[in-house]
Amino acid sequence: MTESEEEELFLSLVEPMRSMGLVRDGETALFSFRALAGGVSSDVVLVEAEGREPFVVKHSIPKLRVAADWRAPVERAAAEVAWLRVVAEIEPSWVPRVLGEDRESHMFAMEYLDPASHPVWKAELAAGRVDVDFASEVGTALATIHAVTAGRPEIAAAFANEAQFLALRLEPYLLFTAGKHPFLAGTIRDEAMRIAGSRIALMQGDISPKNILQGPHGPVFLDAETACYGDPAFDVAFCMNHFLLKAVWHPEFTHEYRASFDAMKTAYLEGVTWENPAEIDRRVAKLLPMLFLARVDGKSPVEYLPD
Numbered sequence: 001m002t003e004s005e006e007e008e009l010f011l012s013l014v015e016p017m018r019s020m021g022l023v024r025d026g027e028t029a030l031f032s033f034r035a036l037a038g039g040v041s042s043d044v045v046l047v048e049a050e051g052r053e054p055f056v057v058k059h060s061i062p063k064l065r066v067a068a069d070w071r072a073p074v075e076r077a078a079a080e081v082a083w084l085r086v087v088a089e090i091e092p093s094w095v096p097r098v099l100g101e102d103r104e105s106h107m108f109a110m111e112y113l114d115p116a117s118h119p120v121w122k123a124e125l126a127a128g129r130v131d132v133d134f135a136s137e138v139g140t141a142l143a144t145i146h147a148v149t150a151g152r153p154e155i156a157a158a159f160a161n162e163a164q165f166l167a168l169r170l171e172p173y174l175l176f177t178a179g180k181h182p183f184l185a186g187t188i189r190d191e192a193m194r195i196a197g198s199r200i201a202l203m204q205g206d207i208s209p210k211n212i213l214q215g216p217h218g219p220v221f222l223d224a225e226t227a228c229y230g231d232p233a234f235d236v237a238f239c240m241n242h243f244l245l246k247a248v249w250h251p252e253f254t255h256e257y258r259a260s261f262d263a264m265k266t267a268y269l270e271g272v273t274w275e276n277p278a279e280i281d282r283r284v285a286k287l288l289p290m291l292f293l294a295r296v297d298g299k300s301p302v303e304y305l306p307d
Contacts, residue, residue, distance in 0.1 A: 013047070013059070016102035017100075020102055033045050033047055042061060042077070043059040043061060044056060044058050055112050057107055058109075059107045060075075076225040080227060082227065083202070083224035083227035087221065090148050093220070094145075094220060094221055095222075096110040097111040118214065118220060121134070121212040121214050122209035122210040125242075125253075126246065126249070128253050130257065131260075132259045133263070135260035135261075135264040135267075136266070136267040138207075139263065139267030141219050142268055142271075143267070143268045144271055145202065146202070147274055149201045151200075155229060159228055160229065164225075165226060169226055170195060170196060171299075173300065174189070175188075176298055177297060177298040178192070180297060181293070188290050195287075199230065200232055201232045203232055204224050204227055204235055205234065205238075207221070207235045209242050209246075211223040237284045241295065243257040243261040244292055245302055
């Protein structure tokens with residue numbers, strides 16, 4: 001993003017911030033803005049002012065920042081806010097507080113969590129600071145969210161975001177990859193269609209170490225733009241896949257990554273109450289190699305593995 005683009009972005013935040021009650025007339029000059037790195041699907045800006053708690057404003061963009069042409073509905077910001085609020089009712093410490101929402105602008109504001117106390121799990125894993133107990137906590141939290149939302153028609157209706165999930169997950173990760181691998185195409189497409197037709201529990205859709213903060217009281221989940229009512233096995237496989245990918249990236253930590261993989265899986269399955277744990281375990285196992293291939297040769301390959 002160029003300096004002029006950043007300035008334009010910052011100016012575009014003022015009215016939505018005012019509509020959210022976060023800034024009053026004449027107060028704008030008191031605020032400083034800083035674009036945060038890593039926003040692939042959204043502009044993410046840290047807003048600070050003397051005497052005020054810092055907060056983050058997030059704005060969905062129509063074209064994602066990847067090499068391929070990848071577009072998605074900007075209404076996904078509303079899905080993220082809705083997911084954060086549902087999870088906050090289950091356990092407030094698992095998500096940042098939502099401070100305001102401007103649906104017309106596809107923006108919302110949330111509390112800022114300092115990296116000093118809430119490091120990104122991906123960075124910790126990459127550095128070899130592997131906390132197996134934390135992986136277990138992630139599995140327990142995820143199972144709890146799925147258990148509380150399973151079989152809830154009102155939540156299914158509120159998160160009928162199938163078009164967004166298709167654009168953000170099934171097409172780029174499974175269908176695009178199927179198109180590049182004809183020998184596997186039928187199996188991958190069948191799995192994508194099965195997931196598309198599933199209505200079991202509330203998925204976050206982007207459970208990845210880069211979207212999980214290692215907080216002092218357990219995991220904090222971010223980036224729920226892909227939230228949709230569907231098959232919770234997708235969330236589990238999506239996250240566990242990253243332990244496999246990181247073992248390729250940092251083979252010296254393979255033992256620790258495998259221990260985290262096993263710990264998360266065990267903790268998650270212990271919390272499965274809405275179906276036979278063996279059934280969801282089977283679906284996760286089937287989906288894992290497809291997602292691994294997708295993150296190597298799909299529309300959104302991980303940035304840390306060589307071509």
